[in-house]
Amino acid sequence: MQSHLLAVLDGFGANPGLMVGAALVAAVGLQTAIAVFIGARRLHHLQRQARLEQDRLNLTLRAARIQSQTAEAEKASWNGWRKFTVARKIRECEDVYSFELQPHDGKPLPTFKPGQYVTFGLDLPGHGKQVVRCYSLSDAPQRRDRYRVTIKRDAKPGYPPGVASSHFCDQVRESDILNVKAPAGHFAIDTEKETAAVLISAGVGITPVLSMAKAVVASGSRREIWFFFVCRNRHDFMLQSEVEALAKAGNIRVQVCFSRPDQGDVKGRDYHHEGRLTADLVKSLLPSSNYDFYLCGNGAFMADLFSGLTTWGVPESRIHFEAFGPATIKKTSDTTSLRRKTGEDSPGPQCSVTFAKSGRTVRWEPGATNLLEFALSHGIRMDSGCCAGSCGSCLVAVKSGEVVYLNPPDSTPEAGSCLTCICRPKGDLILDA
Ligand SMILES: Cc1cc2nc3c(=O)[nH]c(=O)nc-3n(C[C@H](O)[C@H](O)[C@H](O)COP(=O)(O)OP(=O)(O)OC[C@H]3O[C@@H](n4cnc5c(N)ncnc54)[C@H](O)[C@@H]3O)c2cc1C
Structure with a gap:
């Protein structure tokens, strides 16, 4: 092999024409390589510029969309009571019903921030005063023709069942007309942000956070979202198909706990974890504490989670919560x-x-x-x-x-x-x- 190489070099030395030819071939080769390299760099640069231009365009479009939505929302909002027709009443599971509401005047609806609620004024026989109750909007705000609320009968053992929730479950029918105040509330996720968020709920506390998660999916954002939910078992799992659909969007990680699984419940199919939904479980699954947290559930559940998360080092300012009654969590920042x-x-x-x-x-x-x-x-x-x-x-x-x-x-x-x-x-x- 070595002797063969020496013979070739010998041949070059003996033949100057061959040497010039070889040098020419090498020069052309080098030039071609340089041209290809420069071309590739230029192409890369152009592609980068096109990507940046596309991002700029997307941001401009997004800003214009928000501006027009805000203007539209302001135009379509209302003060005081507005009449809504119950377009659909859907049984979600035992003692839980969803109500789809359409404005009786047929005029457009303002959009709302996912997590907000509407207020109902009910004139019920036997109640001197109008019964006023708030219910979170449970669907994504992208649906512009109707609002949806999901209501669970509130019944404390040993006491008469809740007045308004029982009225909704037992008396309210499709085509009934209800008095509703415009969406309100500060427990809302900003769908224009890209920060990772954790949504945690128990029972009917799912309503505002489901709206948040659906809104993120519908906006096309790739934002990282963790969705934790706990209920007793599959018979209590309201809006289950919508939670399962969330899991199909690549950026939403759904974790369901059943505190008391039923015989027919299958781990891995119906739920992921058996037992309570605790801060320790959340900590064991999240890669870090660097998230915005949104909590909704009963008092004890939220108080435990709030204390577990703050002990873990999550700043209070990053924990947002909604209590469906007088709050049980006191942030030191409030005091x-x-x-x-x-x-x-x-x-x-x-x-x-x-x-x-x-x-x-x-x-x-x-x-x-x-x-x-x-x-x-x-x-x-x-x-x-x-x-x-x-x-x-x-x-x-x-x-x-x-x-x-x-x-x-x-x-x-x-x-x-x-x-x-x-x-x-x-x-x-x-x-x-
Ligand atoms: C912002 C917000 C959003 C909400 N979103 C939702 C939602 O999406 N879905 C939902 O289902 N709920 C939601 N709620 C809760 C809802 O507003 C009502 O509070 C709930 O439906 C109970 O109202 P009620 O009239 O049925 O019960 P009430 O008549 O007010 O009774 C409340 C409870 O007290 C018990 N009780 C009755 N008599 C007594 C007594 N003498 N002593 C002690 N206890 C008694 C009842 O059994 C019942 O459990 C939300 C609340 C808020 C503030």
């Missing part, structure tokens, strides 16, 4: 912001609250967040709805004294009254409750 607003160093004023109709006077407790929770914790019945100062159900007349608001009310309450779910006393207070 701090309240102290800043009232200019107080102590967590609350030294004062007493008199509930005139109930004939009770109670010393205000420094740890209490708002008047509604304070009253309920002392066994004083008060109406409540959104617990966020929007729906007006907890409005009570102030007979004497002043209140301070934790959050600004969505609309100013009538003079001489206060929205008890978002305020607390400034000093001694007498309420007409």
Whole structure:
């Protein structure tokens, strides 16, 4: 082999023509290689530029879409009650029904932020006052002709079943007309963001977070979403087919827990984990704590998760939650912001609250967040709805004294009254409750 190579080189040395030819071939080869390299780089550059241009165009289109949707939503929104027809009533599982609602006036509907709720005003026989209740919108906002709510009969053992939820389950029929207030609420996911998010719910708490997950899928975003849900077993698994459909979108990871699986329930087919849905389970599956968290479920469930997540190092500002009644979670940031607003160093004023109709006077407790929770914790019945100062159900007349608001009310309450779910006393207070 070596001798063969030497012979070839010898041949070149002996033949200058051959050497020139070889040099020419090498030069042409090199030139071609350089041209191919430059061409490939230019092509790569052009492709990159086209991609950047496409991204810029997408962003412009997205911004224009948001602008037009916001303008449209503002135009189509309404104040006070609007009549809606029940277009469909669907039985989801035992004691849970979905209601699809179409505006009776046939005019367009404003879009809503996924996670928001609507407020119903029910005039029920035997109830002097209108019964006002909030229900989360359970479908994606992309559907523009109707809204959907999903309602579970609320029944505490040993007490009469819930007034409004029982009315919806037993009495409301297709083609009935209902009074509805426009979508409201701050528990909402921003579908224009790309940050990874974890949606965690229990039972009927699934409604706002299902809307969030469906909205992300419908927007075409590739955002990473984890969807954790717990119920007793498949008989309780409301909206199951919609949860299963989420799992087919590549970026949504669905994890279902059954706390008490039934004989026919199959792990791997109907659910992923047996037992409670805890912060430890969430921690064991997530690669890090770097997510925005959205929680909805009963009080104890949310309190456990909130405490588990904050202990893990998730900042309170990244944990969002919706309580379907007076809140059980107190963020330290809420107390701090309240102290800043009232200019107080102590967590609350030294004062007493008199509930005139109930004939009770109670010393205000420094740890209490708002008047509604304070009253309920002392066994004083008060109406409540959104617990966020929007729906007006907890409005009570102030007979004497002043209140301070934790959050600004969505609309100013009538003079001489206060929205008890978002305020607390400034000093001694007498309420007409
Ligand atoms: C923002 C928001 C969104 C919501 N979204 C949804 C949703 O999507 N789906 C849903 O199903 N719900 C939702 N809710 C809850 C809903 O608004 C109602 O609170 C729920 O349906 C109960 O109302 P009710 O009139 O049926 O029960 P109520 O009549 O208000 O009774 C409530 C509970 O008290 C019990 N009770 C009755 N008498 C007594 C007594 N003397 N002492 C103690 N307890 C008693 C009842 O058995 C019942 O369990 C949401 C709530 C909020 C604030």
